[in-house]
Amino acid sequence: MKKELYPIVGMHCASCKKNIERMVGKLDGVQSVNVNYGTEVMTVEYDGSVDTLEGIAAAVKKAGGYTMVMSDAGLVVASMPEAKKMQTDQHDMAGMKGGMKKGHHDHASMLKKEQYQKLKKTVLFVGIGALPFLALMILDLAGKDISDAFGTVLFSGGFALSTLFLMQFLLTTPILFWGGSQIFVSAWRALKVKSANMDTLIALGTFTAWFFSSIVTFAPGLLGEHGGDTFFEAAVFITFFILLGRLLEARAKGQAGEAIKKLLELQAKEATVIRDGKEMKVPIEDVVKGDTILVRPGEKVPVDGVIIEGASTIDESMVTGESIPSEKKVGDAVVGATINKTSAFRFRAEHVGSETMLSQIIKMVQEAQGSTAPIQKLADQVSGVFVPIVIAIAALAFLFWLYAAPSLGLVAVDTGMLQLAVYIATTVLIIACPCALGLATPTAVMVGTGKAARHGILIKDAEALERAHKIKAIVFDKTGTLTQGKPEVVGSAYTDEKEANTLLGMAYALEHLSEHPLSDAIEKHAASKGSGDKGLPVKDFLAVEGRGVSGVAGGKKVLIGNARLMSEHDISLSEDLKKRADEFVQKGQTPIYMSVDGAHVAVFALADTIKNESKEAIQALRGLGIRVVMMTGDNSATANAIAKQLGIDEIMADVLPQDKARNLEELQKRTDGIVAMVGDGINDAPALAQADIGIAMGTGTDVAIEAGDIVLVKGTLDKVIETVKISKRTLTIIKQNLFWAFGYNIIAVPLAAGLLYPAFGLLLSPIVASAAMALSSVSVVLNSIRIKYRS
Numbered sequence: 001m002k003k004e005l006y007p008i009v010g011m012h013c014a015s016c017k018k019n020i021e022r023m024v025g026k027l028d029g030v031q032s033v034n035v036n037y038g039t040e041v042m043t044v045e046y047d048g049s050v051d052t053l054e055g056i057a058a059a060v061k062k063a064g065g066y067t068m069v070m071s072d073a074g075l076v077v078a079s080m081p082e083a084k085k086m087q088t089d090q091h092d093m094a095g096m097k098g099g100m101k102k103g104h105h106d107h108a109s110m111l112k113k114e115q116y117q118k119l120k121k122t123v124l125f126v127g128i129g130a131l132p133f134l135a136l137m138i139l140d141l142a143g144k145d146i147s148d149a150f151g152t153v154l155f156s157g158g159f160a161l162s163t164l165f166l167m168q169f170l171l172t173t174p175i176l177f178w179g180g181s182q183i184f185v186s187a188w189r190a191l192k193v194k195s196a197n198m199d200t201l202i203a204l205g206t207f208t209a210w211f212f213s214s215i216v217t218f219a220p221g222l223l224g225e226h227g228g229d230t231f232f233e234a235a236v237f238i239t240f241f242i243l244l245g246r247l248l249e250a251r252a253k254g255q256a257g258e259a260i261k262k263l264l265e266l267q268a269k270e271a272t273v274i275r276d277g278k279e280m281k282v283p284i285e286d287v288v289k290g291d292t293i294l295v296r297p298g299e300k301v302p303v304d305g306v307i308i309e310g311a312s313t314i315d316e317s318m319v320t321g322e323s324i325p326s327e328k329k330v331g332d333a334v335v336g337a338t339i340n341k342t343s344a345f346r347f348r349a350e351h352v353g354s355e356t357m358l359s360q361i362i363k364m365v366q367e368a369q370g371s372t373a374p375i376q377k378l379a380d381q382v383s384g385v386f387v388p389i390v391i392a393i394a395a396l397a398f399l400f401w402l403y404a405a406p407s408l409g410l411v412a413v414d415t416g417m418l419q420l421a422v423y424i425a426t427t428v429l430i431i432a433c434p435c436a437l438g439l440a441t442p443t444a445v446m447v448g449t450g451k452a453a454r455h456g457i458l459i460k461d462a463e464a465l466e467r468a469h470k471i472k473a474i475v476f477d478k479t480g481t482l483t484q485g486k487p488e489v490v491g492s493a494y495t496d497e498k499e500a501n502t503l504l505g506m507a508y509a510l511e512h513l514s515e516h517p518l519s520d521a522i523e524k525h526a527a528s529k530g531s532g533d534k535g536l537p538v539k540d541f542l543a544v545e546g547r548g549v550s551g552v553a554g555g556k557k558v559l560i561g562n563a564r565l566m567s568e569h570d571i572s573l574s575e576d577l578k579k580r581a582d583e584f585v586q587k588g589q590t591p592i593y594m595s596v597d598g599a600h601v602a603v604f605a606l607a608d609t610i611k612n613e614s615k616e617a618i619q620a621l622r623g624l625g626i627r628v629v630m631m632t633g634d635n636s637a638t639a640n641a642i643a644k645q646l647g648i649d650e651i652m653a654d655v656l657p658q659d660k661a662r663n664l665e666e667l668q669k670r671t672d673g674i675v676a677m678v679g680d681g682i683n684d685a686p687a688l689a690q691a692d693i694g695i696a697m698g699t700g701t702d703v704a705i706e707a708g709d710i711v712l713v714k715g716t717l718d719k720v721i722e723t724v725k726i727s728k729r730t731l732t733i734i735k736q737n738l739f740w741a742f743g744y745n746i747i748a749v750p751l752a753a754g755l756l757y758p759a760f761g762l763l764l765s766p767i768v769a770s771a772a773m774a775l776s777s778v779s780v781v782l783n784s785i786r787i788k789y790r791s
Helices: 013-027 052-061 080-088 090-097 102-141 163-179 181-192 200-220 220-226 232-256 258-266 357-370 374-408 417-431 435-454 464-470 476-484 496-513 517-529 563-568 575-586 614-623 637-645 657-669 682-690 703-707 718-752 767-790
Strands: 003-007 030-036 040-047 150-156 160-162 270-275 277-283 292-295 305-311 312-315 327-328 345-351 457-459 471-477 485-493 539-546 549-554 556-561 590-596 600-611 627-631 650-652 674-679 693-698 711-712
Touching: 003 052, 013 040, 013 052, 013 181, 013 200, 013 374, 013 435, 030 345, 030 614, 040 052, 080 417, 102 163, 102 232, 160 163, 160 200, 163 181, 163 200, 163 232, 181 200, 181 539, 200 232, 200 417, 232 563, 232 590, 232 767, 270 357, 312 485, 345 464, 357 457, 374 417, 374 435, 374 464, 417 718, 435 457, 435 718, 435 767, 457 464, 457 718, 464 471, 464 674, 464 693, 464 718, 471 476, 471 575, 471 657, 476 485, 476 600, 476 637, 476 674, 485 517, 496 517, 496 539, 496 549, 496 556, 496 590, 496 600, 517 590, 517 600, 549 711, 556 563, 556 711, 563 590, 575 590, 575 600, 575 637, 600 637, 614 637, 614 682, 627 637, 627 657, 627 703, 637 650, 657 674, 657 682, 657 767, 674 682, 682 703, 693 703, 711 718
Parallel strands: 471 627, 471 674, 627 650, 674 693, 693 711
Antiparallel strands: 003 040, 030 040, 150 160, 270 277, 270 292, 292 345, 305 345, 312 327, 457 711, 485 600, 539 549, 549 556, 556 590, 590 600
């Protein structure tokens, strides 16, 4: 099975989306297909052994002449062997990675740009052609009857035509059938596959107006007493406003979808690679894993890797959302697309091509923007049956005003009933708009996920974005999430403070030989605090599993470890130091003892220090009405001590890794609402998957990141609050969009059908209807763009 994303070019409305899904979904090997009208991207999951991309593209074409972009140009940056493999087996790579390739995005952008420019010229042509009709309308509003001024054209046999009507016909026909050709072609293609779309309504409305007017012009006798004025100006202005609306919508959609474009632009174009001792500039596609790369000040880091020489300050704001540059030294990881600020350094390429963080971010954003939020499902269901219902309403309105209204006495029986019926039916066909319904959610999701990505928050799908604002409780894994995840020495005591430097020198000598995290913490403490001899020779070094270390440093027998190690070596603990150790335990800290030649000389307090932003973030979450729970494997005393510092009321202590998911499930059962889990470790993955929303720290393990619905690139807790806020803003906009889209159609269609005509003599003009319909879609997109600018 393969899951791929491909741009679709040529969609005009939400009905187009349903037609494509229906045609592609009929293919034997297709398991699922979703077309996002807002982003104009199709997500298709299919069996590659049954269906080919060419077959899927043909189904897309058959659905209405749409283009599924499958360009081979400009693949996502990759190493030379990867690039060659992708060029020969591109489709397999896409199925494996699940993202949309840069080449697809570039080619789609090019096609859309060409389409936009062509549409721009068409709108200009139709707009110029509409000017004479505008002049006629102004004169008509001014009460001037100019038909007599134009007179009639006489033909042999006494046949006469109105010069004014003939001129309007000659102007309208090319405007409608050439300028509006895309409307009729799209409607015809939909009809061929026994379907209907927005263009079906427009084509029916404009053709009806043109056809009726043509009969009035050339054969008024056929209409008998039903003849009258023409609607040529309606056909022209409808075409103009529809095309203008599409032009404005395409422009607004482009602004809404800038996130992917900006992410792609972040990518470096080339790298300075050291090969055979020589510096050479190579395209980013030619960088391979293991290459040594030189980055000078002001240059972009081309791919992900680890610094092997030098140190510098790097601006990582483009991937983390953090404005403060990060200090980097040998051994530190660097991320592609970040900017080197101060000094030159060399690093080893670790992740290239589609494996880089930027590529993964782009992939996640594309997949999120291509997904459908649950709130959109009702709008999609309505859009699926919208066009047939509107056609039925228009037909009923036509019959009602032609036959029923006069007999019911709603209107005076005169010679203009057919004209009135055509006028109303045309208005109904034109004013109805499923486009606003189709755009209401996707455009807001597109802008919301794009904004989140720019702030270092990767939202994997639209459902997670929608549900985040409903979070009632958040469970934080303690280690690495609320705390640094690395133990540090936070206190110490000695039998003789004057000997502290000497003792720290001994401690350093032993601990730097151990790989244990606690040894690492004491080693760093001794290195930073002690001024004694750190180069003491060590003999008989031994790391005792679960206890500590021992050895001979400077000719003296040294033990550093827990109380059990001291007991096994018959070391009597100093009463003063034992009291200090008890104080450390009450604060949730771990005491580590040190003895020299059988005498207890020191105790160190170790703790996993709380992140600077943790307390502030928890207070902010509680301010939003969200219940905060801490989950930890620590004992109750340690957990309560940390919870007290952070202001957390509820804890889950002594939780074994394998029990995290079960504990979370129990919390879900007693919580009325969404429960989120924030974690970073491999053992957090089951709980992240169990949670209603899993939030993974980007600084954590790949397994945790894969299990999360939302990834915080930098791994800072303030991003949790920002995620909730972005979700709330996006949902507010979506609800506004849906309210407008449904409200517009609920009010507009009855008004167009003549609801107010019997009582007030008010009728909507087809021209006003076309302008309103065009603006309804544009307004939804523009409202969604507001998310970008709201703090």
